[in-house]
Amino acid sequence: MKDALLVDLFWQRDETAVETTQKHYRAYLHKVAYQILGDELDCEEIVNDVYVALWNSIPPHRPENLRAYAAKITRRLAIKRYEQKTAQKRVASEYAVSLEELREVGGDVAAPEEHPEELGRCISAFLRERTPKERRIFLRRYYYADPVEQIAKGEGVSASAVYKTLGTLREALRTYLIKEGYSL
Amino acid sequence: MKHEELSRALEFLDEDLLLEADAARTATVVRGIHRPHWKQFLKQPRNWISAACILLSVSLLAVTLLLGSMHGFYLGPLEIPNGETGEKKPSNLWEQVISFENMPNSSEEFSEWIQDENCVVREGLVITKGNELLREFYLTTMKKKPATLIGINKSSDSTSMLFYEIVYDGQTYLCTTFEDGDVSKKKVEEYRFLNSESEIFGGELYQTFVLTNYEDIYWSDISRDSLRSDAVYAHCVYLLFLGYLKIN
Numbered sequence: 001m002k003d004a005l006l007v008d009l010f011w012q013r014d015e016t017a018v019e020t021t022q023k024h025y026r027a028y029l030h031k032v033a034y035q036i037l038g039d040e041l042d043c044e045e046i047v048n049d050v051y052v053a054l055w056n057s058i059p060p061h062r063p064e065n066l067r068a069y070a071a072k073i074t075r076r077l078a079i080k081r082y083e084q085k086t087a088q089k090r091v092a093s094e095y096a097v098s099l100e101e102l103r104e105v106g107g108d109v110a111a112p113e114e115h116p117e118e119l120g121r122c123i124s125a126f127l128r129e130r131t132p133k134e135r136r137i138f139l140r141r142y143y144y145a146d147p148v149e150q151i152a153k154g155e156g157v158s159a160s161a162v163y164k165t166l167g168t169l170r171e172a173l174r175t176y177l178i179k180e181g182y183s184l
Numbered sequence: 185m186k187h188e189e190l191s192r193a194l195e196f197l198d199e200d201l202l203l204e205a206d207a208a209r210t211a212t213v214v215r216g217i218h219r220p221h222w223k224q225f226l227k228q229p230r231n232w233i234s235a236a237c238i239l240l241s242v243s244l245l246a247v248t249l250l251l252g253s254m255h256g257f258y259l260g261p262l263e264i265p266n267g268e269t270g271e272k273k274p275s276n277l278w279e280q281v282i283s284f285e286n287m288p289n290s291s292e293e294f295s296e297w298i299q300d301e302n303c304v305v306r307e308g309l310v311i312t313k314g315n316e317l318l319r320e321f322y323l324t325t326m327k328k329k330p331a332t333l334i335g336i337n338k339s340s341d342s343t344s345m346l347f348y349e350i351v352y353d354g355q356t357y358l359c360t361t362f363e364d365g366d367v368s369k370k371k372v373e374e375y376r377f378l379n380s381e382s383e384i385f386g387g388e389l390y391q392t393f394v395l396t397n398y399e400d401i402y403w404s405d406i407s408r409d410s411l412r413s414d415a416v417y418a419h420c421v422y423l424l425f426l427g428y429l430k431i432n
Binding site for chain 1 (some may be wrong): 202228399
């Protein structure tokens with residue numbers, strides 16, 4: 001079923017919308033959550049929470065791409081759960097590793113003046129200046145928290161090449177953000 | 185700015201960028217589930233090595249099977265001894281393949297040699313070495329039936345050469361010792377003149393090692409078969425290598 005029809009079902013408050021979403025996207029959403037949390041049980045809970053969130057947010061929202069929209073919610077909820085868990089103990093997941101890598105760009109000092117939406121737009125602008133391949137590598141690593149080996153396989157390059165690209169991108173992003181007035 | 189904030193900010197990236205990455209990601213997942221497309225397969229240098237190994241492996245297997253079906257399979261030792269010194273005795277490669285009856289009246293050298301319990305093996309070598317047609321004859325015909333050695337004749341210079349005939353299936357075949365092809369040809373001609381009643385296989389001259397050079401011959405045959413063994417072993421090595429690539 002196409003996403004538009006599925007969104008229509010949500011809008012009509014048809015409960016089969018959740019079942020259909022589950023049927024089509026459960027594995028995908030589970031994978032998104034797993035890369036961040038690295039725990040099957042947590043992922044199951046998060047994915048179930050995503051269905052509820054979709055039910056509650058559509059309407060009023062009408063996402064053009066339900067898959068991306070659901071992935072975004074999954075990521076948000078998973079990161080929230082990740083932060084709760086890391087307050088108690090260290091979490092072993094691909095996201096934890098990718099987050100460590102981002103430390104090179106950001107840092108340890110909080111700077112509450114930045115708005116995430118604005119920062120997101122700034123990073124979008126940065127990414128548009130890069131090649132499609134670099135964009136894919138960056139987002140797969142830092143948005144979807146995909147393992148480097150998997151990214152390398154998808155791009156048809158070696159893992160070391162991906163690491164090198166990521167290093168270059170982090171450095172370039174840091175320079176870009178400083179230039180845009182961010183305090184790092 | 186903390187790096188966690190940076191990560192959270194990615195949520196607010198433009199949707200088309202996310203979709204672009206997601207499409208690439210999905211394609212990888214799909215490729216991971218299903219058999220990779222050959223174009224995708226050949227994109228990676230490591231796969232080129234795999235493809236070359238597979239091709240080589242299949243070729244080796246085909247050659248091995250072809251040679252094996254033509255000449256029989258041999259999975260003996262890989263070691264190829266020094267043919268000139270003949271320090272190591274070969275295994276009884278042909279012992280089960282050919283046998284002779286009616287041991288000949290022969291020169292002392294030949295009689296002495298023929299009494300050796302391994303003479304059958306050596307006779308086998310006599311046939312297999314030398315002219316390609318004669319070898320082919322052995323492989324296609326004599327291999328299947330026991331041959332009968334009925335006579336032996338000395339040449340004029342018996343110290344360096346020995347002629348003998350093998351009659352098999354109603355036809356007489358001439359074999360001889362020699363060190364040098366040209367000399368042998370000359371001697372065979374001489375023999376032919378002296379023994380005009382003999383038929384020579386195919387109306388041509390054949391040069392076959394026997395006696396004095398038998399060890400050389402033997403090692404040559406070992407080498408030939410070892411090549412097939414090499415192919416078999418090499419094939420196994422390549423399969424292991426492919427397995428290693430698959431695992432890694």
